[in-house]
Amino acid sequence: MDIKRILILGGGTAGWLAANHLGKALEHRQDVSVMLVESPDIPIIGVGEGTVPAIRQSLKRFGISESEFIRQCDVTFKQSIKFVNWMDKDRHGAENFYHHLFDMPSPLGEDLTQHWLANRQQAYGDLVSPQHKVCEAGRAPKRITHSEYEGALGYAYHLNAAKFAKLLADNAIRRFNVEHIKAKVCEVMLKDNGEIASLETDNRGSISADFYIDCSGFESLLIDKTLKVPFVDKSHQLFADKAIAVQVPIGEEEAIPPYTLATAHQAGWIWDIALTHRRGVGFVYSSKYMDDAMALKKLSHYLGQDVAQYQYRVLPMKLGYRREFLHKNCLALGLAQGFLEPLEATSILLTDFAAGYIANRLPKDSEALALLAEQFNRVMTYAWERVVEFIKMHYCLSDRSDSAFWVDNRDPATIPCELNSRLKLWRDHAPIRQDFFSKFEVFDLENYLYVLYGMHYPTNTQVASEQQREAWQVQGKQIANLAEHLVNELPAHRDLLEKIAKYGMQRC
Template identity: 40%
Template sequence: MVTPVRNIVIVGGGTAGWLTAGVIAARHQGRADFTVTLVESPNVPIIGVGEGTWPTMRSTLSRMGVSETDFFRECDAAFKQGAYFARWTTGAPHDGYYHPLMLPQSFGQVNLAPHWLAADGDDSFCNSVCSQGRICDEGLAPKTMATAEYDALANYAYHLDAGKFAPFLQRHCCEKLGVRHVLADVEDVLMRDNGDIRAIRTTQAGEVEGDLFVDCTGFKALLIEGVMGVPFKPCNDILFCDTALAMQVPYDAPDSPIASHTISTAQSAGWIWDIGVQSRRGTGHVYSSNHISDEEAERELRAYVGPAAEGLSARKIKIRSGHRETFWKGNCVAVGLAAGFLEPLEASAIVLIELSAKIIAEQMPANREVMDIVARRFNATTHYRWGRIIDFLKLHYVLTQRTDSDFWRDNVRPESIPDRLQDLLLLWKYQPPGFHEEFDRVEEVFPVASYQYVLYGMGFRTEVDRGALTRDASLASRAMRENAAMTQKLRAGLPRHRDLIDKIVSHGLQPV
C-alpha cells in the first residue's frame, strides 16, 4: 500500500523553521490535502544573530508572496551589497578588499581575471571588473525608488534584525500561506516499526502526527540527533573560531549613514562583524578560544566599537563548527542549526536554510516509497554545499600574510587546509579560476567569481601566459570599458543608502 506524503511537521521556529514553512507552503499552496504544521516551544529563545543574507533571499521572499516594502518596514532591514574584509591580508590599517555581490562585467563571455593580472595596473580587481566596490565606498543604495520590489540596478541581499524577522515570517506564513502554528513543548517522539517518526507528543497540544518531519530545533537537534541518532561531524581542525561575542550598537544620530555592506575586520585571533540595519549596528567578535581569552576578546570588541560600547553588554555564543554526517534520515530532515553551523564569515547560515527548504519543497516525495531516493539526492547535494562553504571560508585564512599571532600562523599550516582547497590553490597558481570543471554545479553557493574576488583581493598571483590572451583581448578591453561607464552611471544615479530606506519606509516601493 502506497503511503502519500501530505502532512509536513516542522519542529522549531526561528528563521530556519519559518523560512522552511513558508517555502514549502508557498510551493504547495492550493493543495487541499496538503498541510504544513510548525510546532515550537513558547519557552525557547531565538539565537537571533544571523543578520546577513545572500541575494537568494530576494527570490525566496518573492516566491512566498512577501512584500519587500513590508519586509523593510517590519524587519529593520537594509541593503547588503557584499562584504569588505579589513586587515585580513597584512593587518595594516589600509589593508582591505571587497567581495561584492555583482558578477564581473561580461561574466560568462570572457574571464577578466587573466587580463587584469596581465595589465598589472594600480586598480583593484574588484574596481576593474565591477561597480559595486565604489558604490559601497560612497554609501549608495543598489536601486532607486523607481525600481520595482525585488528588482535591482546592482545585485543585493539584505541586512536584517533576526529577532524581528522570525515573527514577521510567522505572521505571513499563518495569515497568507495557511501554515498551522502550534505553541507547545515536545515531551516525547513516537516512532513507527520501520524507524520513522510517527508523531511528536507535546505537553500543551497532545500528539501531532506527520509524514515528513523537519528538525529546526537549533543546536539541540532534538530529532536528527536525539531521536534518529545522526552524529555531528566537527571541522574545528579547519576552522578554528568557536565563540562569538555579540553587541548591538546604537547610531550616533537618527540620520547616521548606514553601510550597505558587511564589514569584517580581522583581529589577533578572529574577526569582528559590523552590520548596519535601520536603527542600530549589529557587531560581534568571532574568535578562537584556544588562541585568546574571552576577556581579551571582549576588550578587542570594545576597542573596535569605541566610546559607544560604554554601558553595552556583550552576549556570548558558542560556535560548534561542523555539520551532520547525514541530513535526511528516514522521514526526518535537519535544516538550520540542527544541520550544522559555521562561523558567519560569508552569511552562509541563512542561504543554506533557503537552499535546503527549496529542495524539500520542489522535490517533495509523493509518497514514503520514494522518500529515500529524494533523501539520497538531498544528502549528496547538501554534503557538497557544506564542503564548498568550508573550503571558501578557509580560503580567507590561508591567503593571509599575517604572522603576528599563533592564530594566523596556525591557519596556514598545510594540515589545516582541506585537500580539495590545496589542489585548487596549486591549480590557480598557473591558471586563474574560470569556466573550468572546479565549479560545475548548477547552484553553486559561491560562484567562481567569488573565489576570484577573494584571491585577487588578498594579493594572490596567478602566472599568466600573455600569448594565450590575444584571442579575447578585444572582448576583455571592451568589458572593462563598459564597467567603467557603468560605474560612472551608477555613481551618478543611485541615492544614498539611508535616504532610499527612509523613502521605502515612508512611501513603499512599486509592487511587482
C-alpha cells in the same frame, strides 16, 4: 505510508523559511497539511543578520512585498562584504581591504581577470565592477523608481532576525494556511522501525505527522537527541568556535554602509552590520588562541566603548554538519543541520537552499522518501563541503603572520584536499566557469574571483595579444565611467530607505 501531514519543529528563520517553501509548493494540494510547533519561551539566536542575493528570489516567490519586508524588518541593503585587515599591514598597508561584491565581475562581456593580473595597479573589484565605487560612496543598489526585487546592481539584505521570522510566520499562516502551534515538546516517541511517531507536548498532548522537519536550532532535538545522527566535526579546518554578539544603537542621521564590514583581528574577525536604528556587532574568535576576557577587551576597543554597558551574548559555535540531513522520516534544517561560523552568511543561505530543494521534491510516500534521502544527503554533503572550503580559503590565503592563529591557518594539514587542489590549479590559470561543474556549488566562479584576487592570489599571467590588451583597457575604462555614473545617479543608502518607508516601491 502516504505523506499527508508535515510537522516543522521550531520557528525562527529556519522554521518559517521551511514553512513558506512548503506552503508555496503545496498551495494547490488540499490533501497535505503543514504545521509548525514552537516553544513560546525559546529566543531567536539571530547570529549575523545578513543574507545573500538568492533570498530575493525566495521572498518574491512567497509573495512577500519587498517594501513591507524593508519596513517591518529594519532592513538595509547589502551589496558586498568588505574585508578589512585580512592581509599583512606591512605589505598591503594599514586598513587594507577588498570587497566581495554581489554584482557579476566584468559585466560588459570580457573577463578582465587577466588584465588585472598583468597590471595589479588597483583593487581587483574596482577594475572589474562598478559596484566597488558605489559601495565606497555609500550609495544604494537601486532607485525608488525600480520595481521590487529589481535594481541597478546585485544586492541582498541586512535584517532584524526576530522581525524577519515574524514576517515569514505571518505570511505562511495567512497565505499558505500553515498551522501554528505554541507548545513545548516534552518527549519524542519512536516507532518500532526507528522513525518518529509523535511529539508529546505540555499543552497540546500528542501531535503526530508523517514527515518531520527539525528546526530546533543547536538543540537538534529530533536529528541529534532522538535519532542520534552523527556530527561531522570541522573544527580542525575552521578554528573560530566562539562569538560575542552585541547590539549598539546608531543615530537617525548616521550614514549606513551598504555592505557587511568584516574586520580581521589576531584570532578571528568582527562582523559589523548596520540596520536602520542599530548595529549588530559580533566578535568571532578561536578559543584556542584567545580567551573570553581578552575577546571582550578587544571588542570594547573596536567599539570605542565598554561592551559591558550593553546586553551581550557569548555564543559557542559547534563547527560542522550532520552526516545525514534526511534520516528516516526526519529532515534537519538550519542550525540543527550544522553551522560553520557566520562568515559569508552561510547559515541562511544553506537553509534557504535545502528548504527549497525539499519543497520542490517532496516525496508522496515513505518509499519515495527513502529514495530521495540518498540523493538529498549526497547533494547537501557536497554543498556543505564546498562551503567549508570557501570559508577556509579566506583564512589560508592571508599572509598575516602576527599571531599563531593566522600562521596555523596556512598549515597544509588544515586545508581541505579539494581546496588545496583547486588552489594549485589556479597558480597557473585563473578560475573559469568549467572549474565549478556542479549545479550545487553554493559559491560559484564570481565569488571565488572576488576573494582570490581581493587577497592578491599569485596566479601566473598569461600571454595576451596586443589587440586583446587594448580591448581590456577599453572595457576597463567603460566600467570606470559606469561606476562614476552610478555614484552620481544612485541615492545615498539611508535616503533610499527613508523613501521606501514613506512611499514604497512599485510591485513587479
